[in-house]
Amino acid sequence: MSSSVRPVPAMVRAVDTIQQAGYKTGVITNNWIDEKTNKLMTQFLNRHFDVVLQSCQLGIRKPNPLIYRLACHRLEVQPSQAVFLDDLGRNVRAARDVGMTAVRVRETHQALRELGTLLGVRLAFEKTDSSSSSSHVSLKSLRKRNIA
16 A cells, blocks of 8 residues: 555454444545555455445545445445544535435544444544544444344
8 A cells, every 4th residue: 555545553443343243344435546556455445344435446536425325335224324434524524415424533533432432332442543544434334234
């Protein structure tokens, strides 16, 4: 991955914890086409999320409402069953406009605290983690997976 796009360790742990609790996870990225960087990013995202939507492949970007609806469709949830996190207010507003619960990420620990409360899942964080999460904008489904 490029030096400007790095996963936030606490966010990665949170995604793993959320999945272990039975929730589906997805990510919507406004990324660019750069074969080497995109390949590494795609591999990383596919390892950690159930659904990955990359703007460079879809031709639509946040805050276009279509990308949020597509994410919900692929996760097989209604927008009202999804929680969306982003560090940009316009993307948070757009998610809310389509009916999602949305959390504006100002700091990692603040976002994880809010997300954990919404999902009823304890999400650990370390204050030493970076407060920026622009590399890990994620959509969490409030509908649990069918666990056999």
